[in-house]
Amino acid sequence: MADTATTASAAAASAASASSDAPPFQLGKPRFQQTSFYGRFRHFLDIIDPRTLFVTERRLREAVQLLEDYKHGTLRPGVTNEQLWSAQKIKQAILHPDTNEKIFMPFRMSGYIPFGTPIVVGLLLPNQTLASTVFWQWLNQSHNACVNYANRNATKPSPASKFIQGYLGAVISAVSIAVGLNVLVQKANKFTPATRLLIQRFVPFPAVASANICNVVLMRYGELEEGIDVLDSDGNLVGSSKIAARHALLETALTRVVLPMPILVLPPIVMSMLEKTALLQARPRLLLPVQSLVCLAAFGLALPLAISLFPQMSEIETTQLEPEIAQATSSRTVVYNKGL
Numbered sequence: 532m533a534d535t536a537t538t539a540s541a542a543a544a545s546a547a548s549a550s551s552d553a554p555p556f557q558l559g560k561p562r563f564q565q566t567s568f569y570g571r572f573r574h575f576l577d578i579i580d581p582r583t584l585f586v587t588e589r590r591l592r593e594a595v596q597l598l599e600d601y602k603h604g605t606l607r608p609g610v611t612n613e614q615l616w617s618a619q620k621i622k623q624a625i626l627h628p629d630t631n632e633k634i635f636m637p638f639r640m641s642g643y644i645p646f647g648t649p650i651v652v653g654l655l656l657p658n659q660t661l662a663s664t665v666f667w668q669w670l671n672q673s674h675n676a677c678v679n680y681a682n683r684n685a686t687k688p689s690p691a692s693k694f695i696q697g698y699l700g701a702v703i704s705a706v707s708i709a710v711g712l713n714v715l716v717q718k719a720n721k722f723t724p725a726t727r728l729l730i731q732r733f734v735p736f737p738a739v740a741s742a743n744i745c746n747v748v749l750m751r752y753g754e755l756e757e758g759i760d761v762l763d764s765d766g767n768l769v770g771s772s773k774i775a776a777r778h779a780l781l782e783t784a785l786t787r788v789v790l791p792m793p794i795l796v797l798p799p800i801v802m803s804m805l806e807k808t809a810l811l812q813a814r815p816r817l818l819l820p821v822q823s824l825v826c827l828a829a830f831g832l833a834l835p836l837a838i839s840l841f842p843q844m845s846e847i848e849t850t851q852l853e854p855e856i857a858q859a860t861s862s863r864t865v866v867y868n869k870g871l
Contacts, residue, residue, distance in 0.1 A: 553612035558602055559766070561842075562616050571839040575640075579834055583624035583641045591625055594618035628843075628868055629685035637674070638681035640838070644830050650674060651794055651826045652819070654735040655802075664713055668705040668735075672742055675787075676701055679750040683870045690753075697749030705742030712738065736795040743787035751780055751870070761847075761856060761865040769860045772852050772867070779869035782841040790837035798825045845869045 554562060562577070564570035586594075597618045600606045624641045627634055637646040653667040676698040758771035759779060802822055811817055844866045849857040856865070 553616055556601070556612045556615040556619075558598065558619070562619075565842040565844070568839055571842055572835055575835045575838050577620045578624060578838075579640050579643065580620070580624065581641050581645050583621060584636055584639070584645070586621050586625065591621060594621040595626075598622060627681070627685060634681045635677075638677045640678075640682060640834075643678060644827070644834055647674060648823070648827045648830050651798075651830060652823050654739070654795065655798055655822065655826065659713065661710065661713070664709050665706050668709045668738060668742070669702055671739060672701045672705045672746060673698070675743060675746050676750055679747055679783075679870075683751050683754070693753050694750065697746065697752065700749040701742050701746035704745040705738050708741050709735065709738035733796065733799055736791055739791045739795060740788045743791065744784045747784045747787055748780060751783075754780065759867055761852070761867045763860050763862040763865055769862075769865050770853075770856045772856050774852050775847060775865075775867045778845065778847060779867060782845065782869050786837045786840055789840065790833055793833035793836070794826065794829045797829045798822065801825050841869060843869060 561570075561574045563573040565574065594617070597606075597610070597615065601610075601615060624639065625633055636642050650667065650671045653663075654671060656663065656667075659667075676694070679697075680694055754776040755773060757776075758773040759776045761769050761772050761775050763769050802818075802825060805811055805821060805825075806818065811821065846864050846866050848864050849860060849862065852865070
């Protein structure tokens with residue numbers, strides 16, 4: 532037994548020293564400090580890295596096994612910190628932190644930009660008809676609903692009826708706001724056709740931002756009713772808190788308002804300038820590819836910035852929670868998974 536413990540200790544020491552450019556590995560902890568915005572930004576760049584979409588099933592199993600070996604002190608000698616951080620990155624990008632089940636590829640945070648960019652391009656197409664407005668708003672909120680559900684706090688079971696209710700509420704709110712704003716713009720006779728077209732390009736933002744809030748609240752309303760699990764500093768379950776659930780939903784809803792700002796506001800401004808250039812006026816077929824690239828760049832910037840506003844594992848003082856939570860632990864603070 533002593534020899535086994537010595538071997539495991541040596542393996543862990545080897546991992547800690549073999550890779551000088553990587554920080555010492557901590558199982559279940561982020562590689563970058565979460566107390567600063569920059570640290571969270573670096574952390575979520577790893578979470579949304581689209582390269583993890585191409586990780587094979589075999590590579591995922593190897594990553595999970597490597598982390599299990601580290602956890603149980605059976606890590607083979609020579610494993611570096613960089614290898615351990617890479618393994619944890621793969622696991623966090625593919626598996627849900629609460630259920631350890633694989634998240635369907637289009638609904639992972641790493642798939643949000645590749646699968647969401649075509650939808651953003653569709654939302655920002657000029658001269659939208661009523662049918663196209665309804666279609667793109669429906670598709671966008673369908674994607675958002677699935678992403679919200681797939682990345683929810685899953686410490687408590689959520690019935691399918693809650694998902695359907697949230698989905699329908701988000702779609703109806705998005706379509707209603709977008710169609711209503713488009714009708715108002717069309718009836719605003721004091722605007723010139725060029726001004727009307729420019730304003731129409733900004734219609735998707737208030738529609739999407741409002742619907743995103745409805746989407747998050749309706750999709751995760753069960754958390755407000757049941758509460759979410761809160762953990763002490765050692766990762767032990769303290770209890771279930773409805774107050775923590777409110778904080779989790781508020782933080783997530785704020786990120787969903789900030790997220791579409793650069794995506795749906797910057798491209799119309801950029802495109803209104805680019806469309807006046809000689810190149811695009813001479814080659815109008817390039818408009819859609821150029822708009823797609825502009826949307827992709829805006830999306831790639833907006834997503835990590837928005838989700839970095841708050842740590843995924845948020846911390847809250849026990850004095851702010853229910854009395855039974857404060858009495859159940861000696862820790863001054865507890866943490867909870869706010870979801871993404």
